[in-house]
Amino acid sequence: MTQPPVPLNQQQQQQLVWQIGHALATPLPPGWQQMRVEYRAAGRHVEVDLLVTGQDGLPRPAQPSPEAVQLLGNLRAGMYQPGRGTWLSAILVYGSATVLSTDFLADVEPPWRQAPPPIGFQDELRFFPRAEQNIPPWLRQRAGLDAAPVAGLDAAPVAEPAVATPLAETPESLKSPRVYDGLDESGRPMVNREPLSPAERERVLAYLDAAPVVLASRSYDADAFDPDREPLVPLNFRTDGRWYWPGAVAYYLREHDVAPDPELLGHIRALRFTLPDVGEPERELAVAAITGQPST
Secondary structure (H helix, E strand, O other): OOOOOOOOOHHHHHHHHHHHHHHHHOOOOOOOOEEEEEEEEEOOEEEEEEEEEOOOOOEEEEOOOHHHHHHHHHHHHHOOEOEEEOOOEEEEEEEOOOEEEEEEEOOOOOOOOOOOOHHHHHHHHHHOOEOHHHOOHHHHHHOOOOOOOOOOOOOOOOOOOOOOOOOOOOHHHOEOOOOOOEEOOOOOEEOOOOOOOHHHHHHHHHHHHHOOEEEEEEEEEOOOOOOOOOOOEEEEEEEOOOEEEEHHHHHHHHHHOOOOOHHHHHHHHHOOOOOOOOOHHHHHHHHHHHHOOOOO
């Protein structure tokens, strides 16, 4: 591929999404209830995962057909926007007779099974050229490009490849995020983090909000970014068995677009925004970590 492809219009994109679903479903035995396909790509590097939910309600991995993989690549190429690039990962969910959801992420590094080599990211920018301002810092780094200077601002740290935090076995091994990055001379919070796309923002919020509450107060805290606002910051803590975080993390993302601590965000991305099971032992560990009391 040497020239950017001709973009597909909205109707053509929708037709292709339906064709992908048909190609995925054709080899499957009858009776399936849902298909979830995730496609990740950079240049010639492609990864595809297919989960199929059967009549028993349990999702199981399946092998996507070569035709479906090719059609997904066609969709990615056809959604290229000059100067903007195209998406690097997509999740398509199908019911037995309908498309349930589609999610395309252009600026977030996918949770690779095996990270592509630098040539993959260089090919990505050659096949799907982006304007300088549309190359996110992580992609610039992976492609071996010089960092783009931003006048008057220190560059935000480039995120490392997404890695999930292992299950905690002691209160001390549970991690807790920074809500923001520091305070200025007036005591107001400072943040130096890459903003999330609207689609990823909703997926991160869904993860944060789905985790069980392990400690909570009936009162609310003041908004550090807007002290004059009515106190509405939840005074609670949630856990996923690897991290515990205060209610302020989701609140500030929802109200002020403050992305979570980059390490927590990388953990959530590595888990593909899917909350792991959190049992009573994990909840007890989180309470012990928060209160400083030994777990039972």
